[in-house]
Amino acid sequence: MKRMFIAAMAIAALVSCSKEEEVSYADSMSKTIQISILNETEGTRAEGGDTAKGTTTTATNDELKVLFAKADGTITFEDYLTSEGSTDDTHKGEVGAAGEEELYVKDESTSKYMWHNVPADVKQIAVVRYEASDLPEGKDNFVGDNLSTLLALAKSESKNLARETEDIVLYGVNTLFDTGATHRVGATFFHVWQADVEVAPKVARLEVHSITCTDLGKLNNDGDPDTYDIDELLLKSLTWTGAEDEHSAPGFGEQRLYGEYNPETAAEDPNTQPDAEQRSNSYAPNGAWSWNVAPCTFTGMKLDMDAYAYDYIIASRNLPLTVTGLKKTANAETADGNTLEAGKIYTLDLEFAQSDIKTQDGICVVVTVEVIPWAIEKRYPVYGTPGSTSGSADAEK
Numbered sequence: 574m575k576r577m578f579i580a581a582m583a584i585a586a587l588v589s590c591s592k593e594e595e596v597s598y599a600d601s602m603s604k605t606i607q608i609s610i611l612n613e614t615e616g617t618r619a620e621g622g623d624t625a626k627g628t629t630t631t632a633t634n635d636e637l638k639v640l641f642a643k644a645d646g647t648i649t650f651e652d653y654l655t656s657e658g659s660t661d662d663t664h665k666g667e668v669g670a671a672g673e674e675e676l677y678v679k680d681e682s683t684s685k686y687m688w689h690n691v692p693a694d695v696k697q698i699a700v701v702r703y704e705a706s707d708l709p710e711g712k713d714n715f716v717g718d719n720l721s722t723l724l725a726l727a728k729s730e731s732k733n734l735a736r737e738t739e740d741i742v743l744y745g746v747n748t749l750f751d752t753g754a755t756h757r758v759g760a761t762f763f764h765v766w767q768a769d770v771e772v773a774p775k776v777a778r779l780e781v782h783s784i785t786c787t788d789l790g791k792l793n794n795d796g797d798p799d800t801y802d803i804d805e806l807l808l809k810s811l812t813w814t815g816a817e818d819e820h821s822a823p824g825f826g827e828q829r830l831y832g833e834y835n836p837e838t839a840a841e842d843p844n845t846q847p848d849a850e851q852r853s854n855s856y857a858p859n860g861a862w863s864w865n866v867a868p869c870t871f872t873g874m875k876l877d878m879d880a881y882a883y884d885y886i887i888a889s890r891n892l893p894l895t896v897t898g899l900k901k902t903a904n905a906e907t908a909d910g911n912t913l914e915a916g917k918i919y920t921l922d923l924e925f926a927q928s929d930i931k932t933q934d935g936i937c938v939v940v941t942v943e944v945i946p947w948a949i950e951k952r953y954p955v956y957g958t959p960g961s962t963s964g965s966a967d968a969e970k
Contacts, residue, residue: 602693603676605756605763606749608639608654608686610700611771632702632743637772640699641677641691646720649695650677654686680758689758691766695749698768699723702743707732720746727775734776734865741865745772773916779815780863780920781822784808784876785855788926790832803892803927805881806830811862812877813896815869815913822862830854861920871899871911876923878930892930894923898955908955929956 613634637654656679680687699720707726708714715723726732727744749766756765792802807829811822831852874896880887898908899921913919 602764603690604693604695605680605758605765606641606688606691606695606698607752607765607767608698608700609767609769610634610637610654610686610745611769612773632739632772636702637700637743638702639686639688640701640715640720640723641688641695642697642699642720643694644696646697648699648715648718648720649692651714651716652677652679652688654700656681678758687756689756689763697746697748698770699744699746700770700772701727701745702772704740704742707742724775730776730867733774734867736865738778738865741774741776743772743774745770771916774865775915776865777868777913777915778863778865778918779813779820779871779913780861780918781811782861782920782922783855783857784828784830784923786830786925786927787854789830789854792927802832802882803880803887803931804832804883807879807881808856809877809879811874813874814872815866816872818866818869820864820866825862828856830856866913868915869913871913873897880930894925894930895957896923896955897957900955925956 635653635655639652639654640648641650641652642648674690676690676692678689680689697720701723703723703726709718709722723742723744724746727742729742733741747768747770749768752765752767754765755762757763786803786806789806790802790804807827809826811825813820832854833852876894876896878892878894879890880892881890899910899919900908901910910919
């Protein structure tokens with residue numbers, strides 16, 4: 574009876590192998606690979622690109638390529654994530670040894686990114702986007718190179734800092750894990766392994782989307798030099814520092830912010846004030862003033878401006894706006910958003926009052942910053958004088 578019972582269990586075990594969720598294969602066998610893009614959004618597969626509203630998408634899924642690699646990082650095969658970006662021959666895979674079936678067979682019959690009959694020695698998956706000019710000389714792919722080559726390319730400042738967002742190298746890698754499931758292709762079952770990959774740049778990006786003086790021309794104290802009201806601001810330059818590097822906004826300057834239209838003072842000096850419909854206390858570029866930068870710590874920003882009042886002379890015409898730090902939320906008590914991390918876009922709007930440029934004594938006022946993964950988090954500038962600690966990063970200590 575004991576022998577019959579053991580035989581029955583053996584038969585049951587064989588029958589269970591036909592059930593997809595219970596089949597177990599040795600790690601030495603070829604497998605199905607399934608890829609999940611963690612930061613995939615509706616209609617796009619990664620983030621970044623300049624539009625009238627600033628940065629939106631950096632890459633679509635047909636630009637991304639998949640690198641199959643061994644445990645030591647050696648790349649054995651390269652393919653497009655989807656067939657839209659490939660040539661006719663891209664998805665034919667590779668033929669194994671004599672008499673073997675085709676390897677790396679892409680399966681587009683499912684809603685997932687899948688390849689079948691992948692060699693057992695593939696242990697890592699990288700998803701990348703690069704330009705043809707990034708390839709090693711004389712090569713049309715990275716097969717035979719190491720994943721470290723792609724990581725170094727993604728971190729390269731010379732390659733990425735001057736590029737538009739749609740040309741920046743994107744990189745993500747992860748180790749395959751055994752899902753415990755199988756996938757049937759014809760009469761063959763393949764064990765399913767999966768990699769969850771976040772595809773992003775290895776640089777950070779800072780963008781200024783608008784500049785606004787909220788109370789320009791609204792203080793209604795014309796003629797009182799002790800409480801003077803500024804009517805116009807001429808924007809001259811915008812610079813900021815991260816670590817030891819100073820960055821300036823190219824093409825910035827000669828834009829003007831105007832207070833409310835005053836017909837009486839306009840009549841006195843008709844060349845000074847534009848018509849009412851041309852006046853605005855805010856300026857936004859077509860897109861954003863933006864910088865791709867190596868990961869760093871934001872240490873300050875300066876908006877240099879000249880100020881004008883129409884009914885009297887301002888003693889100190891040059892009144893710069895100084896941002897001493899960035900906040901993640903408007904209610905934050907310290908500058909807790911000064912760290913600029915790789916793979917994130919930090920956007921801010923410089924929104925300030927006249928008091929922020931007329932009383933440079935360490936006063937702290939907030940301005941909005943936001944992050945897109947590429948990701949989006951909100952940040953707020955802290956205003957004050959250079960070297961002041963009120964609300965600055967030093968205040969966190």
